[in-house]
Amino acid sequence: QVQLVESGGGSVQAGGSLRLSCEVSGNMYRRSIGWFRQGPGKEREGVAAIYPAAGIIYYADSVKGRFTIPQDNAENTLYLQMDSLKPEDTAMYYCAIKRYDGIWSDPNTYLYWGQGTQVTVSS
Numbered sequence: 001q002v003q004l005v006e007s008g009g010g011s012v013q014a015g016g017s018l019r020l021s022c023e024v025s026g027n028m029y030r031r032s033i034g035w036f037r038q039g040p041g042k043e044r045e046g047v048a049a050i051y052p053a054a055g056i057i058y059y060a061d062s063v064k065g066r067f068t069i070p071q072d073n074a075e076n077t078l079y080l081q082m083d084s085l086k087p088e089d090t091a092m093y094y095c096a097i098k099r100y101d102g103i104w105s106d107p108n109t110y111l112y113w114g115q116g117t118q119v120t121v122s123s
Helices: none
Strands: 004-007 010-013 018-024 033-038 045-051 056-059 077-082 091-098 110-113 117-122
Touching: 004 091, 018 033, 018 091, 018 117, 045 077, 045 091, 077 091
Parallel strands: 010 117
Antiparallel strands: 004 018, 018 077, 033 045, 033 091, 045 056, 091 110, 091 117
């Protein structure tokens, strides 16, 4: 059974930074993993995803240039570096393992999910 645990969330002021971690039990070698977020009253949206087998990283337009999936990921841990945070980035952030074909940002194509970590950005 694959398990994912997110951590690193917190409260920051606008312009600040956070680094989220997604620890994956079991082998995450070449698994496609996505980061998603869900704000109050909003649908879950894709933030970023890494496809190691293809060497591709995707970012949502809303975070491009501010969020990064670093190359220096630890074994079985994926990070999301978030810089220049804005109040609209406030949400619960989740990581998930992609299981089905489809667009990277479609949460329905992901099978295993963590419990999430809260990010709150104040103005």
